[in-house]
Amino acid sequence: MTRSGVSRRQVAPAATFAPDIFEFVYFARPDSVIDGISVYRSRMAMGNALAQEVQHVLTEKQITIDVVIPVPDTSRVAALNLAQALGLPYREGFVKNRYVGRTFIMPEQQMRCVSHDHFLSRSEAKLHTEHLAGKKMCEKS
Numbered sequence: 193m194t195r196s197g198v199s200r201r202q203v204a205p206a207a208t209f210a211p212d213i214f215e216f217v218y219f220a221r222p223d224s225v226i227d228g229i230s231v232y233r234s235r236m237a238m239g240n241a242l243a244q245e246v247q248h249v250l251t252e253k254q255i256t257i258d259v260v261i262p263v264p265d266t267s268r269v270a271a272l273n274l275a276q277a278l279g280l281p282y283r284e285g286f287v288k289n290r291y292v293g294r295t296f297i298m299p300e301q302q303m304r305c306v307s308h309d310h311f312l313s314r315s316e317a318k319l320h321t322e323h324l325a326g327k328k329m330c331e332k333s
Contacts, residue, residue: 239273261285
């Protein structure tokens with residue numbers, strides 16, 4: 193700003209908005225909206241896209257899956273859409289212990305291993321050993 197007027201100049205390039213995919217997949221609450229995009233709807237779309245990929249692999253390799261279990265907790269919406277698209281049962285097989293911090297950001301491997309043992313527990317009410325005996329499961333993070 194000078195006596196003759198106001199001038200403006202940009203001294204650094206404009207920052208590009210680039211949201212991290214982990215915001216949509218893992219960190220954000222399902223009722224969040226990021227840059228105008230619903231996290232819930234994006235997770236539904238991820239489940240549908242995964243269903244197409246999984247269906248292709250199942251057909252190509254001639255294998256079957258018996259049940260869809262969401263892991264981590266934030267994959268519930270995607271896992272439900274995956275199960276519906278493939279005509280498979282959806283089950284809650286693990287319950288996250290909300291009193292244990294995020295294990296992947298702990299500073300030491302030993303701390304991550306000890307905490308991980310307490311992080312997930314089998315949901316005995318929903319997942320019975322005899323129900324899964326001899327069943328094929330596919331893990332897809």
